Amino acid sequence: KQEVTQIPAALSVPEGENLVLNCSFTDSAIYNLQWFRQDPGKGLTSLLLIQSSQREQTSGRLNASLDKSSGRSTLYIAASQPGDSATYLCAVFLDSNYQLIWGAGTKLIIKP
């Protein structure tokens, strides 16, 4: 059974720092891996989607990497800003049943 784990559960850093969020999954048979952010009381916003054949994806200050064989992904946020404060979730997509399996998220607080 696929399980997704995110570490740390919470992170608080000063504005301007670069930071890394971690995601691990137990079964390497994934179709893709996706990173989302969730603001309080809101739905989820898709940030990056990495296909299983890819190693990384970049969007602005965000860079996500994928090492499928070791079951790991990282989300790198450069030059963090208070507006980056949110909960970040990773999820793996299984094409066997078209389901996203979710991690519990990392709650990120960027202090001004």
Add this chain to the structure above:
Amino acid sequence: GAGVSQSPSNKVTEKGKDVELRCDPISGHTALYWYRQSLGQGLEFLIYFQGNSAPDKSGLPSDRFSAERTGGSVSTLTIQRTQQEDSAVYLCASSLALVDQPQHFGDGTRLSIL
């Protein structure tokens, strides 16, 4: 442009009542998904639709839950005889296709069962 719209945004009801949650996906999105987010338990997949078809209903928590989608657009999630453990935020998402496309989420319906 218009995103995924869910209604109502909040619903408070008494135990035992039926509730109906609505999701209006982004126009042209053939795939639609329902998730449940419970406090302290993370996101739980419920069901997906490809067009009007839901091939796999095994993610629904019990037979009190049902979902339908008509005209390849609006979807409703119905919970009959609600129980307190049904209290959660119900999220809907849509995407252009089942694979290779990011899912776009609505803001959810916060359901509280008294």
